[in-house]
Amino acid sequence: METELLRTFLEVNRMHSFSQAAENLSVTPSAVSARIRQLEGEIGRPVFRRNSQKVSLTPAGERLLRHAQGIVQAWERAQRAAGEDERTQIVVAGVASFWDIFLQEWLNRVYRELPGVAPWVEVSTAARVADKLIQGEVHLGFLYSPPQHAGLVLREVERMKLVLVSTRAEQTAVEALAQDYVFVNWGTVFSSQHDRQFPHRPPAAARSNSGQVALRLIQAAGGGAYLPLALVRRELEDGRLFRVEDAPVFELHAYAAWSARGEHAELVERMLEFL
Template sequence: MNIDLARTFLEIVDTGNFNKAAERLSVTQSTVSMRIKALEDELGRPLFVRSKSGTQLTAAGMQFRRYATTMVRVWEQARQELALPAGFRTVLNVGGQFSLWDRLLVQWIPWMRTAMPDVALKAEVGSSDQLMRQLIEGMLDLGVMYSPLSRPGLHIEKLLEERLVLVSTRRRAVSDWDEDYVLVDWGPEFRAAHSQAFPDMKTPAVQVGLGALGLQHVLAYGGTGYFPMRVVRSYLSAGRLFEVTGAPEFRRPAYLVHAEDETREDWFDTALDGLRYVASLENED
């Protein structure tokens, strides 16, 4: 079976739509339809039922999903391992959201190089949606993200819980409005809690979707914003930032996601334990 057929099948399952699957795969809708027709002919069973409301899996499609996921994952592992340079036994593909690479995953890489020097690492950065798709397709072995989606065959565990604290480049109380407030979009849960805590807040002049960009702006030009304590702790100690007196704190959990595989090798469990250990050093009660 052509591996592209399995990939196409999984994209339709994830998007629920032939058109969206075609966009993700950078092919035409007719190509997607032809691939699914070829797959159904090969299996001898219909896999999807299409309607105005979207695309639904048939009973056979639900059965095949698990096998398709395994096929793609095994293919990607084989492709990576066959391309390994001498001296390495395998490659570990890990992905994380940008904010979680800062300190957390960056510190885990040297831990891995010391603990398992014969395991090559391939690191990716992406959004939660992108990382989940790569995990489903077998392109990633593990992912670290803020908003994972529950999917069959994937294990999700809480890795750490970040404290988002309000900091400023000057000493101030929360009652004093800062015209240079930078609103960082830390996700839907944060947006809801932030709106509830500050119902009368004026629309900030600067709003960003990337925490690192917001922090760089505040440090360079002055201002106030919510950032993870693990990221700003060194700036607080150095006197470059100050916690805003009386400001509410928000919690933001981060999760570790990987495939459920009872046959995985010991080195993978060691890698997970290392990530948990590094996260424990960053975790805040």
């Protein structure tokens, strides 16, 4: 059995929703459904009850749940152990857009300057990063809104301005949101602020949890999106994108989180010095 099937099973159970699990796993709902069907085929019985309101476990699903998390965690530990050498492996997880904006450069510096560190890098959703931090599966996580959990150290590491940009010049905010707008999920704080500012906006033409994906989409097909100023500065200077001048500017905070009592806490803090 592929561990990806069990990971999908665990995410559907956690969210009680195929569509929410798909968003967190960065796949389509049909892909999630196909994985669950494959899992049920291998087990020989259904693992979820499906109705219009939520998804719940069947008795077979409840029995599987008792073992699935342990299997997935054991496999991840085995993968890390198999690749171990004299370097210290540090599992680092961050939301996709942070890698686009500043984490890649940070990781490059860590890799150059700390040869004794072997980074094990994951790009994931904020919810998944938070869960893995709490479960002790990640040594260092980067999120929009870190979990308030005893034992975790939190540090703000970056502040970014989110600006509404468009491939069309001289648009108003109302026009930009009404025509080919790509909604980027910058976390719950941004989403609530966005909803308050634009309560009557039409549905977005597309959605993404990656700023880079949204940028490439509007560059290819036209449209607008809220993107970090640092990510689009060159396109604005070159006239390939345009600021929507009457749109509000949002501020996005990036946080690092790690376990204060983790076995590699001192090394994690040293890595953060390169930010």
